[in-house]
Amino acid sequence: MAVRGKIFAVWAIIGLVLIQVHFVYTREYPEALLEYPSAKAAKYSEVEGKTQLDYFLDTKFPASGVIGWVSDHLKDAGWKPLTHDFLNPTLPSSQVQGWRHFIDGRGKHDICVHAWTGDWTDASGNVVTYAFIYRTVDCSTSHLTNLEVLVVYYPAQTAEQFRKLGGG
Numbered sequence: 687m688a689v690r691g692k693i694f695a696v697w698a699i700i701g702l703v704l705i706q707v708h709f710v711y712t713r714e715y716p717e718a719l720l721e722y723p724s725a726k727a728a729k730y731s732e733v734e735g736k737t738q739l740d741y742f743l744d745t746k747f748p749a750s751g752v753i754g755w756v757s758d759h760l761k762d763a764g765w766k767p768l769t770h771d772f773l774n775p776t777l778p779s780s781q782v783q784g785w786r787h788f789i790d791g792r793g794k795h796d797i798c799v800h801a802w803t804g805d806w807t808d809a810s811g812n813v814v815t816y817a818f819i820y821r822t823v824d825c826s827t828s829h830l831t832n833l834e835v836l837v838v839y840y841p842a843q844t845a846e847q848f849r850k851l852g853g854g
Contacts, residue, residue: 811842
């Protein structure tokens with residue numbers, strides 16, 4: 687009887703662990719967080735009321751196919767592109783201006799960062815930001831293939847708080 691009780695207890699613990707693992711891996715994220723089919727090293731996180739997704743793709747600059755895929759999926763789901771940067775409304779979005787580049791001098795060596803950023807909003811006031819980023823030691827784009835995609839989803843209430851803080 688004692689052996690049966692121990693076996694039952696072990697199976698009960700295994701069952702609880704499997705339920706918890708299933709819960710962790712089936713966590714639902716906002717549909718606007720689009721993970722491109724060939725994404726690598728995708729990571730989801732939640733910070734300060736925002737949900738974030740970060741992943742990498744092996745695709746040549748300017749990643750028109752990837753950006754088009756994201757834009758089309760968001761449009762089909764009812765999202766509208768913003769013509770300005772959500773957090774800094776005096777700046778035009780990349781949907782208006784296209785790719786930008788700047789020098790990131792925070793490390794030992796300067797890095798040239800090529801970035802395309804765009805924001806979309808839905809009828810409920812939620813906002814999603816997509817940043818497509820290439821990094822290189824020179825500013826040439828002819829050899830760029832390692833694309834980082836950063837996505838931030840702001841629920842309407844959080845988006846409104848950020849608008850008030852940043853003037854958006």
